[in-house]
Amino acid sequence: MFTAERVADKSDWITTETGDWEIIIGLEIHAQVASKAKLFSGAATEYGAEPNTQVSLVDAAMPGLLPVLNEYCVEQAVRTGMGMKAQINAFSRFDRKNYFYPDLPQGYQISQLYHPIVGEGEMLVELGDGEAITVGIERLHLEQDAGKSIHDLDPNATYVDLNRCGVALMEIVSKPDMRSAREAAAYVRKLRALVRYLGTCDGDMEKGNLRADVNVSVRRPGGDLGTRCEIKNLNSMRFIQHAIEYEARRQIEILEDGGEIDQETRLYNTDTGETRTMRSKEDAHDYRYFPDPDLLPVKLSKEWLDNVAADLPELPDEKKIRYVKDFGLSDYDASVLVSDREKAAYYEEVADGNDKKLAANWVLNEVFGKLNKENVEINDCPVSSAANKAIVGMISDDVISGKIAKQVFEICWTEGGEPTAIVEERGLKQVTDTGAIEAMIDDIIAANPDQAAKVKDKPKTLGWFVGQVMQASKGKANPQAVNKLLREKLLD
Amino acid sequence: MSALNDLTLAGALKGLAAKDFSSRELTQAHLDAMGAAGQLNAYLVTTAERALTMADASDARRANAKTGPLDGIPLGIKDLFCTKGVRTTAGSKILGDFTPPYESTVSANLWRDGAVMLGKLNMDEFAMGSSNENSAFGPVVNPWRANGETQALVPGGSSGGSAAAVAANLCLGATATDTGGSIRQPASFTGTVGVKPTYGRCSRYGIVAFASSLDQAGPITRTVEDAAIMLRSMSGYDPKDSTSINADVPDFAAACTRSLKGLRIGIPKEYRVEGMPAEIEKIWADGIDWLRAEGCEIVDVSLPHTQYALPAYYIIAPAEASSNLARYDGMRYGVRVDGADLTETYEKSRGAGFGEEVRRRIMIGAYVLSAGFYDAYYIRAQKVRARIAEDFNAVFTQCDALLTPTAPSAAFGINAKFNDPIKMYLNDIFTVTANLAGLPGISVPASLDSSGLPLGLQVIGKAMDEETCFAVGGALERAAGFNAKPGKWW
Numbered sequence: 001m002f003t004a005e006r007v008a009d010k011s012d013w014i015t016t017e018t019g020d021w022e023i024i025i026g027l028e029i030h031a032q033v034a035s036k037a038k039l040f041s042g043a044a045t046e047y048g049a050e051p052n053t054q055v056s057l058v059d060a061a062m063p064g065l066l067p068v069l070n071e072y073c074v075e076q077a078v079r080t081g082m083g084m085k086a087q088i089n090a091f092s093r094f095d096r097k098n099y100f101y102p103d104l105p106q107g108y109q110i111s112q113l114y115h116p117i118v119g120e121g122e123m124l125v126e127l128g129d130g131e132a133i134t135v136g137i138e139r140l141h142l143e144q145d146a147g148k149s150i151h152d153l154d155p156n157a158t159y160v161d162l163n164r165c166g167v168a169l170m171e172i173v174s175k176p177d178m179r180s181a182r183e184a185a186a187y188v189r190k191l192r193a194l195v196r197y198l199g200t201c202d203g204d205m206e207k208g209n210l211r212a213d214v215n216v217s218v219r220r221p222g223g224d225l226g227t228r229c230e231i232k233n234l235n236s237m238r239f240i241q242h243a244i245e246y247e248a249r250r251q252i253e254i255l256e257d258g259g260e261i262d263q264e265t266r267l268y269n270t271d272t273g274e275t276r277t278m279r280s281k282e283d284a285h286d287y288r289y290f291p292d293p294d295l296l297p298v299k300l301s302k303e304w305l306d307n308v309a310a311d312l313p314e315l316p317d318e319k320k321i322r323y324v325k326d327f328g329l330s331d332y333d334a335s336v337l338v339s340d341r342e343k344a345a346y347y348e349e350v351a352d353g354n355d356k357k358l359a360a361n362w363v364l365n366e367v368f369g370k371l372n373k374e375n376v377e378i379n380d381c382p383v384s385s386a387a388n389k390a391i392v393g394m395i396s397d398d399v400i401s402g403k404i405a406k407q408v409f410e411i412c413w414t415e416g417g418e419p420t421a422i423v424e425e426r427g428l429k430q431v432t433d434t435g436a437i438e439a440m441i442d443d444i445i446a447a448n449p450d451q452a453a454k455v456k457d458k459p460k461t462l463g464w465f466v467g468q469v470m471q472a473s474k475g476k477a478n479p480q481a482v483n484k485l486l487r488e489k490l491l492d
Numbered sequence: 493m494s495a496l497n498d499l500t501l502a503g504a505l506k507g508l509a510a511k512d513f514s515s516r517e518l519t520q521a522h523l524d525a526m527g528a529a530g531q532l533n534a535y536l537v538t539t540a541e542r543a544l545t546m547a548d549a550s551d552a553r554r555a556n557a558k559t560g561p562l563d564g565i566p567l568g569i570k571d572l573f574c575t576k577g578v579r580t581t582a583g584s585k586i587l588g589d590f591t592p593p594y595e596s597t598v599s600a601n602l603w604r605d606g607a608v609m610l611g612k613l614n615m616d617e618f619a620m621g622s623s624n625e626n627s628a629f630g631p632v633v634n635p636w637r638a639n640g641e642t643q644a645l646v647p648g649g650s651s652g653g654s655a656a657a658v659a660a661n662l663c664l665g666a667t668a669t670d671t672g673g674s675i676r677q678p679a680s681f682t683g684t685v686g687v688k689p690t691y692g693r694c695s696r697y698g699i700v701a702f703a704s705s706l707d708q709a710g711p712i713t714r715t716v717e718d719a720a721i722m723l724r725s726m727s728g729y730d731p732k733d734s735t736s737i738n739a740d741v742p743d744f745a746a747a748c749t750r751s752l753k754g755l756r757i758g759i760p761k762e763y764r765v766e767g768m769p770a771e772i773e774k775i776w777a778d779g780i781d782w783l784r785a786e787g788c789e790i791v792d793v794s795l796p797h798t799q800y801a802l803p804a805y806y807i808i809a810p811a812e813a814s815s816n817l818a819r820y821d822g823m824r825y826g827v828r829v830d831g832a833d834l835t836e837t838y839e840k841s842r843g844a845g846f847g848e849e850v851r852r853r854i855m856i857g858a859y860v861l862s863a864g865f866y867d868a869y870y871i872r873a874q875k876v877r878a879r880i881a882e883d884f885n886a887v888f889t890q891c892d893a894l895l896t897p898t899a900p901s902a903a904f905g906i907n908a909k910f911n912d913p914i915k916m917y918l919n920d921i922f923t924v925t926a927n928l929a930g931l932p933g934i935s936v937p938a939s940l941d942s943s944g945l946p947l948g949l950q951v952i953g954k955a956m957d958e959e960t961c962f963a964v965g966g967a968l969e970r971a972a973g974f975n976a977k978p979g980k981w982w
Contacts, residue, residue: 286862
């Protein structure tokens with residue numbers, strides 16, 4: 001059961017002269033299994049190889065050649081299903097989906113229609129503002145990818161590259177549980193994070209390793225469901241959101257003009273941002289699905305499933321709960337940190353042996369802030385997690401102030417180096433010797449008697465003295481010590 | 493001394509071992525016989541040079557006493573088996589000059605064991621047919637003729653080339669395949685022995701697919717023992733075929749002389765079909781008597797869903813074929829006829845490449861799988877298939893093997909049934925059940941009918957129990973004393 005009754009947040013409604021509309025969205029995600037070999041052949045799956053260099057006799061559908069299931073891919077599908085808290089089917093089977101196309105050498109795609117390997121599940125999807133929705137999973141099944149038809153090399157011919165042909169895909173079908181482009185994007189982000197945590201798919205949308213078909217319909221808020229259109233093959237978050245928004249407005253326009261929506265498959269034009277008809281319902285293929293007689297049913301024993309389950313890594317939802325409960329992080333901070341496996345791993349390395357909250361603040365504000373500003377991925381961060389761990393450690397131990405810490409981070413980012421050595425060599429250690437600070441204070445008071453006299457009447461001007469001392473110490477004086485001494489000398 | 497190509501496979505092995513003759517001599521004798529048998533149209537390709545090279549290599553191994561179980565034995569290969577570097581047609585024009593860069597597992601197993609390849613054998617296109625008239629390269633002619641007649645008869649099909657070549661002594665044995673009777677029926681029509689083993693016993697890797705859930709390779713030979721020897725080499729688990737069975741291969745030849753005392757032989761009453769020729773009734777009764785004399789207990793049994801087997805078969809096999817043959821699209825190999833657009837190119841290429849019967853079955857198959865008909869045809873046929881398997885399971889609690897006729901008639905004339913597909917399909921009536929249930933079956937020549945044409949008896953065994961089939965087949969062979977040969981007219 002999908003949650004048809006859930007009405008979109010009012011802020012997600014589309015309001016026109018005739019009233020309000022809400023969008024109903026379901027997604028089919030194609031996630032390429034991160035496997036070295038294809039689903040039914042030993043050919044390599046590496047991206048970007050010369051055309052037709054990763055094609056086995058099976059992929060090319062030579063006469064008499066037979067598919068042999070790659071068990072690694074089965075395991076990745078099961079792990080993904082477990083990650084989605086979905087029903088794992090101990091019995092599943094492959095079916096043939098028959099159609100003719102030059103990039104489909106067999107004349108059929110091996111897929112799973114009748115008995116998918118993973119059944120229903122549910123995913124909690126955070127929307128980023130503390131809100132979350134539940135998206136139902138209809139199924140996950142394994143299938144072969146097709147090859148690539150290249151139409152623009154020759155005006156009169158189409159070329160075919162079979163490198164991708166037979167690569168394992170997980171098709172993950174959601175229920176129509178999303179109500180806005182923002183919810184759909186959040187779902188894709190969550191799913192992408194999940195498969196990356198599990199290592200079952202690299203989630204690289206640019207390479208097409210994770211792409212979405214989007215089903216969109218519109219209705220009056222809470223009203224009867226409308227006719228849906230499917231927009232094929234969207235391979236970026238931006239395209240997914242634009243396509244949904246464009247398509248919803250297109251459908252609303254038709255309905256408001258008294259027209260009807262034709263159930264059809266549409267393509268999104270990434271240049272114009274529009275969708276256009278690919279094929280109508282009447283042109284829909286009759287795929288003549290039937291069980292593939294070359295393959296045995298997949299039967300998974302309880303023992304095997306238990307082993308797979310025992311091997312699963314900690315997933316984002318559990319990780320978040322742990323961060324909140326054990327580390328005392330805020331819900332929001334925890335969500336951001338777990339949103340990506342690499343980010344969470346980086347944070348945990350920084351937090352190891354340090355104050356968890358301090359580490360979280362440091363990583364979120366300084367590290368992620370800088371990464372965002374410089375548009376650098378976490379894996380390419382020039383400052384290692386170990387370096388940041390050292391910096392945070394020095395803050396905790398009062399070796400450096402937060403301000404100096406930022407300086408040290410900048411040095412590490414631009415020049416590299418080990419933070420403790422940098423602090424040592426450049427004399428950035430905090431001055432905690434009260435004698436030295438006191439001497440600086442006395443000098444400043446002596447040089448500014450008028451200012452000193454005013455402090456008792458206007459205690460806020462104490463800050464000016466703090467600034468003077470910090471300046472004189474080049475930022476190295478321990479701010480707490482400076483404050484304490486100034487109070488004693490000027491206020492008491 | 494008779495010609496070397498008149499020997500049995502077992503006899504030739506003995507002669508080679510005794511160094512009575514070399515594999516080269518044996519092979520040359522066959523090549524000579526093949527050269528003189530053009531009228532039979534049994535071979536599509538003769539690989540003389542390769543045959544002699546392989547024979548010489550075998551003779552060299554023998555000189556070093558390093559021989560395999562089939563060393564030096566010249567065999568014919570049905571043209572459904574892909575043979576590396578040798579054109580493979582599946583009896584169809586659509587494959588054009590396709591020359592596989594790979595070897596089928598079954599033929600590779602034979603070469604591993606030392607056998608010599610004589611050539612590729614004619615067959616019905618994509619193994620679809622019961623008379624070998626559906627070959628794109630012309631029909632095979634049965635070496636047998638009715639007494640005093642000159643009319644050309646069919647050798648059965650689809651392994652008509654294999655059966656005719658074995659019957660005419662153009663090889664010591666041949667590979668064949670059986671989807672609904674394509675080994676056993678031609679064996680019956682040509683007075684030869686044909687074995688369809690348990691589904692999964694032989695790898696399907698490299699065999700051009702007709703109906704994947706039914707296709708199974710097996711041998712056609714002149715004696716039961718020869719078939720046993722050859723099948724042992726052909727069999728075995730193959731990780732490249734997911735449906736191949738991971739089980740040890742028994743010494744089938746040892747089973748051929750096994751005592752039948754106490755064995756229970758079932759006689760299924762549903763195989764007594766209306767209009768069955770009296771002569772077939774008679775050889776069946778003779779077979780029963782022979783086995784009783786061997787100490788078998790004869791049990792009347794019932795396989796109640798038998799009458800639905802043929803219709804179910806003619807839904808399932810075309811359904812799978814329609815999908816299996818989709819790869820012949822003119823894009824990567826084989827015939828291509830360019831059209832104005834992609835669809836027309838497909839239509840023209842496939843229209844030009846496929847023969848009428850293949851086109852008919854592709855259309856039947858596409859129809860029974862199409863939306864709205866799938867449940868009524870395909871799913872129903874699968875249910876029938878399950879019932880038929882249950883029938884056999886039940887019967888095999890009452891008996892150890894079944895005895896039936898192999899085919900409802902002797903060999904018929906070329907063109908006699910060519911334009912009546914239904915009549916043609918009825919040839920498979922006694923054989924399709926074993927394919928639907930995945931069971932082993934053997935056809936053994938039992939006698940000649942009144943016009944002097946051979947008739948075969950079929951033994952169907954339990955899954956993985958080819959040994960009992962060989963034991964019963966061996967006893968039938970000995971009791972029948974069948975030693976008739978076709979008069980050489982070619």
